[in-house]
Amino acid sequence: MNAIMTFVGALLAGTVGLASAQPPAAAADIRHGRYLIQIAGCNDCHTAGYMQNDGQVPEAEWLTGDAIGWQGAWGTTYPANLRLLFQQIDEQAWLVRARQAMRPPMPSPSLRAMSDADLKAIYRYVRSLGAKGQPVPAYAPPGELVATPYFDFTPKNLPPGH
Numbered sequence: 001m002n003a004i005m006t007f008v009g010a011l012l013a014g015t016v017g018l019a020s021a022q023p024p025a026a027a028a029d030i031r032h033g034r035y036l037i038q039i040a041g042c043n044d045c046h047t048a049g050y051m052q053n054d055g056q057v058p059e060a061e062w063l064t065g066d067a068i069g070w071q072g073a074w075g076t077t078y079p080a081n082l083r084l085l086f087q088q089i090d091e092q093a094w095l096v097r098a099r100q101a102m103r104p105p106m107p108s109p110s111l112r113a114m115s116d117a118d119l120k121a122i123y124r125y126v127r128s129l130g131a132k133g134q135p136v137p138a139y140a141p142p143g144e145l146v147a148t149p150y151f152d153f154t155p156k157n158l159p160p161g162h
Helices: 002-021 025-039 041-047 081-088 090-099 108-113 116-129
Strands: 069-074 073-076 148-154
Touching: 025 041, 025 116, 081 116, 090 116
Parallel strands: 069 148
Antiparallel strands: 069 073
């Protein structure tokens, strides 16, 4: 009987040790979300100075939006402060929003192509960063003058008929 109890005790101890060696699912999701943010280019627009500094922006500053606009036939859009946005919506609302068309230059087709698991990982990563920064300027419809700097996405030198 004593040998059986010792065996069961050792088995349980090994199982507990194995379970504690596995990272929690939330930590794995956060790591995956961080990876997706990096490879999908989210920081290129949603982190001020990221492109201009070859990605050399501290992670603590990531995804706080940018006041530099993107102007084209759709008007002028600004890359949202995702850190503030994700504190205001739940995961399900993010899944719905990510599946909707968005104004350029947001790559909506890329978001829609992501799995729910990928989108949830992104949400969990951004939420893990916490709220930081200020809201970005509001969308300006076509023809409305803006006072902020902006990139002009108006095609130039198009052949006739385009």
